[in-house]
Amino acid sequence: MENSATEWFSRRSTYTAWSTESAERVLLQSHSAPFSPQRILQTLIVLQAFFGYIPPQAQEWLVRKTGTHIADIRSLLSFYSFLVDTPPPAFHLRFANNIIEQHAGLDELHERVQAELCGTDCIIETTSCIGLSDHPLPVLVNGFPVTRLDMNNVHDFCNLIRSKTPLECWPESWFGINNVVRHSGPLTRYQYIPGLGIKNAQGLTREQIIQQVGDAGLRGLGGAGFPTAFKWHWCEQQPEPIKYIVCNADEGEPGTFKDRFYLTKQMDRVIEGMAIAARAVGARKGYIYLRGEYLYLYQAIQQELQHAKQIGILNDLFEIELHLGAGAYICGEESALIESLQGKRGIPTSKPPYPGEKGLFGKPTVVNNVETFASVTYIFQEGSSAFHSMGTEKSKGSRLHSVSGDCEQPGLYELPQGTPLSKLLSLCGAKATQCVQVGGPSGQLLFPDQFDTTLDFEGPGHGGAIMIFDTSRSVMSITQNFSNFFRHESCGFCTPCRAGTVALTHLLERYTKLPENRQQTSKDLLELTELMNKSSHCGLGKTAGQPVASMLRWANDHDR
Template structure:
């Protein structure tokens, strides 16, 4: 078998993607997978091939953290940097790996063999610490595994020859309810839908009171109705359905498990949604960290096509045509925001659009588009079989159905738990093996959600009390809640897309304040600064990322203030660093370490 030249590889990728500029992210990913990185020459060839300005292609390559415009080593190791990975020892293990590879974090080894760095949460919090090696996930890192991986890297062993158990990812389903425990057969939801009119199915979904599971909790029935009623524009009007599987919120991994164990149900939900809105094309936007799911999901799609559950005249219904494409993300949390996701699907940088207009009227390619979370679509498929009234009997008055929680942190049994809405935090803690008396806080719905303290454990999961996209991170009384918020401040500063100044600058200022307090140079002044930045972010940011970026600091300052206070140096303003200490090396080099060379003694003399 002859080996392809880089040019032949690029040509093959472009041909496979039909030279289509909307597939730019997929094109760059496939080329990088084959060639290791995206050189200026490669970007120029791609730009010519898909007839886009080179600046646009470079802008896209530079936006996504999983694309490299410089060589990153034959083995690119990324350590998941969520607080739960840290709690399981990721920081020390990463240092151990760097030491063994003679590497500084963030740098490529001189021989071009490897680089080691951190990345935002990889969605493996129930089995951390986790890493990505060339974007393949490896979980349950420990010292032994680190040594083994270093040996494999040093001996240049291809990833395909690494022990298969390294790549085993567990589902850890601990509690099933209507979704995870469903017994409906493949095609049931579609058979039920196609026996009714699209409007009748829409009525069922509206009657179910299903609300979006991706965070905002908007009524799914109303969203589908608005999309259905919107008119497509231009010479080729179309409607689209998008399943949002970006799942970038730290601490959230339930969509990973739904796509592993209920892929048919999710695709069926997408097809039911397409039937309702009149879409012929749909997309699953899968986060890059879940690359390992791609082949199995493609296989499910192929089987569905063979069974006439996708394609032309689905289930013999004349004119019911629908198919699904999978797009992989490339390491950008912001692409979970629906309009940024659509930009990314169009082959652009993931920058949220100005809204209105909303995607339901002007979404993918400016056409009416319904963007729904994985869990929402799975629930829609169930409703198609069992009806809206049945669904509404489960849960609470304002939150019908169940919620799938991703539980991690200080508990004996981390994993996936599905509950009817209305369950209390205390009940969940008891189920997952977190002792109430030893638990000080739970972070609900990830860093952008809410941090609750022990006094609040009677509160209930549901839109009327504690809405959540699914993350449930448990912190015992030994944990330092300042460190938790500190980690989240870095997450937001790293993931801000940089489009609007309040968020670009505000998230960095927040991170700097938290770094300063961490370093022991904080004062009451910095706490006030955090509150000021919070106001700025909430009022002037362009999208939800900015609006929520200060939530972890705000909550922990209200509920765990001693964790901050014991770090504060004084109540007055303190500079971010100790100038006298910083100058100590200079004093030594110049041989002047007498009292007058110290800033403090100078200040005393002058006063």
């Protein structure tokens, strides 16, 4: 999408009435070929930003213009939770409903807002984590985050909605986001010199670029920890001349917000890292897939892409296109993300083939996350040895951790790989800590006798999300929140995950309400989690039972 259309991705509460003339005009502003079937999802997102929803006549018009079947358009509308086909209210509120927000008082605030705004022109819903767990009680208003809401100012907030004050006229202070790194390290404080990394790479062959990444020991920082150099090498070796670079900016794991820092403060480094990757594998086109909850970053990222063109990091040899997601957690999985980039529902595909062999549009594709590409730029400016000198033998480098929950200083912490969890707890001022969820809901729940666990690829802390819970919190409520999250976010493709996540929530309810049957219920829960792990189609179903397994381990050592 070109800059001429970014105005429609700004704060607003009024929309244009549907007309085919306006639709065609705004779509042609957004892209040179907006009616390609492969762009249908982005086309829907642009139309919704302009008209507020996707009316039936728009769907029928797109069938004629794109050749897409009406059933496929409707399947996208039903799959992506941010797409709607009914006229919008003036204000659409989506409260973050992660366990961190619940502990911060979400239920009371949510009920107060519902009571005050009853009968007004708004919709009030909850959604999963919106990447702001370090800010108390965030809420998306027409897609933009309000981060300063609490019981003291909720009446003023509701007055803005009751009076139908245009969103663009709201006090700017309501939308403030803190991206300060509370404990910095080499990657967040080094003196970045724009273009130096790509300049250093230009003097190397493809093999030498990949070798430098391998010498640094960089592994994927999105959670899986797969060796970056191997992924690049596999793509580069494919005989197919058309290749792609994809940046996964769909940071949807509850409790995770580290990529928000890079997207806001170091987007230039992310772009340069993508350009270096393109040179390494011979790609001419790249894509950034930005989660729908980060809509408010869209214009700034477009500006960074334009600046990268102006200074020569992007050019005719390599260009990057920004795509928006539309509210589907599963699209953080790389094959589901690729499906979504192609204008389809984000259903994970079977592997092999892997993206490096057959990815976007059936071509070899490198998919790395935001932090990985930012680290590439560091490596090529500062040298592979600078990165390799940090961390442990098997987990090199330094990385950001998203810290939220019961601590004095939630926020971002950069630490070398291999740092004990106990040190991070000390740095953030955590007290009377009962347990810590490391790596998001699909990670592990650790208890005090496990606080010496190191945060690296050999332990559970792959994803960089740290949610802290003190002794006032219920382990069961934490488990139920995570299980409900997986149930809600299952794409429904495979039975073990679709039915298994529902069964998990029912069994947890039985576990709570029928203590006399807990021994049998525990056995049923463990059997179900094992079944899901072995037979689910993708990682969501395979790890959905992890919170339950952690809770049962805890229950064996505590009073029930």
